[in-house]
Amino acid sequence: MSIDMLLLMGAAFLAGLVDAVVGGGGLVLIPALFMALPQAAPATIFGTNKFAAIFGTASAAHRYSQRIKVPWRAALPAAIAAFGLSYVGAMSVALMPKGLLRPLVLVMLIAVAVYTFSRKDFGSADQSRPHQPLDTLWAVLLGAGIGFYDGFFGPGAGSFLLFLFIRFFGFDFLRASAAAKIVNVATNGAALIYFGATGHVLWGIAVSMALFNVGGALLGSRLALRYGSGFVRRVFLGVATALIGKFGYDTFA
Numbered sequence: 001m002s003i004d005m006l007l008l009m010g011a012a013f014l015a016g017l018v019d020a021v022v023g024g025g026g027l028v029l030i031p032a033l034f035m036a037l038p039q040a041a042p043a044t045i046f047g048t049n050k051f052a053a054i055f056g057t058a059s060a061a062h063r064y065s066q067r068i069k070v071p072w073r074a075a076l077p078a079a080i081a082a083f084g085l086s087y088v089g090a091m092s093v094a095l096m097p098k099g100l101l102r103p104l105v106l107v108m109l110i111a112v113a114v115y116t117f118s119r120k121d122f123g124s125a126d127q128s129r130p131h132q133p134l135d136t137l138w139a140v141l142l143g144a145g146i147g148f149y150d151g152f153f154g155p156g157a158g159s160f161l162l163f164l165f166i167r168f169f170g171f172d173f174l175r176a177s178a179a180a181k182i183v184n185v186a187t188n189g190a191a192l193i194y195f196g197a198t199g200h201v202l203w204g205i206a207v208s209m210a211l212f213n214v215g216g217a218l219l220g221s222r223l224a225l226r227y228g229s230g231f232v233r234r235v236f237l238g239v240a241t242a243l244i245g246k247f248g249y250d251t252f253a
Contacts, residue, residue: 004036005208012209016056016216020063021224021232023158023180024239025053027246029209030155037202043093044202046154047195051206054188056213061185063221064178073131074169075179077139078161079186082147086190089151106247109156112163113240116233124229127170138168143183150187151194156243158184162236173232177224 011032019025026049033045040048064070116122142164150157158180165176195201224232 005205008032008036008205008209009212012052012056012212013216015053016060016213016218017220017223018216018235018239019053019056019158019184019213020060020181020217020220022162022177022236022239023160023184024156024243025056025158025213026155027239027243029053029213031246037205040202041200043195043198043200046090046093047192047198047200048202048206048209049154050188050192050195051201051203052209052213054185054192055210056217057181057184057188059214060217060221061178061181063218064181064225067225068174068178070178070182071128071165071169071171071175072182074135074139074165074171075182077136078143078146078179079183081140081143082150082183083186083190085144085147086151086187087194089148089153090191090194092148092152102247102251105153105156106244106251108160109240109244109247112160113237113244116163116240117237123166123171123173123176123233126172126175128175129170135169142168143186146183147187147190150184151191155246156240157187159236159239159243173229173236174224177232 011029015025015027015029018028029049029052030045033040033049037045142161146157146161146164149160161180161183162173162176165171165179166173169176171179192201
């Protein structure tokens with residue numbers, strides 16, 4: 001087995017672990033794929049990543065659903081909208097310059113991190129209210145926006161979802177993470193359909209990575225369920241800080 005494959009398997013495991021807790025697995029796996037496969041087209045990198053990620057995300061979503069009450073009335077409309085827009089986003093990969101997104105994403109990440117850090121009680125307890133008709137509209141809009149972003153670009157999509165589910169619906173970090181996993185399965189699935197149909201998945205590598213991604217996801221979801229919302233909040237702030245560093249470097253280096 002080559003050093004590059006060992007790198008990718010290790011990265012897939014770590015990505016699955018991080019993604020199961022707060023999202024942001026792409027921060028680990030996409031750079032590893034670019035490093036190990038320097039000749040591959042960007043669309044092939046993203047397609048291979050989506051194949052590995054969907055299995056880890058689905059396994060984490062299943063584990064959450066067995067242990068906590070998933071807020072389906074928010075998660076399901078968001079997932080349906082995200083599926084459609086993620087496919088559109090994946091189709092746009094070759095059409096739009098991603099460099100235009102980096103400064104905007106950087107600003108949003110900084111705002112999210114500062115807001116979460118400054119409000120110590122943010123997401124610490126479930127403060128959701130009875131479901132209202134307007135909540136379904138919000139879920140659709142949030143799912144559509146994040147779905148397009150995840151299909152087109154991706155890094156940080158799970159973390160944005162987590163933040164938005166807390167901010168708009170009052171979930172705690174644990175329930176928000178469970179809802180985010182449901183939506184992430186939809187976004188990964190839609191993008192994967194497009195990338196697979198257009199020949200942008202390296203299947204042999206992707207299958208091996210998927211196995212390790214599932215292993216990391218099972219460990220990550222177990223840690224989140226065991227240690228609760230406080231643990232998820234700390235990991236969220238850590239991942240947000242890493243994403244800020246990555247986007248800051250890409251934007252200004």
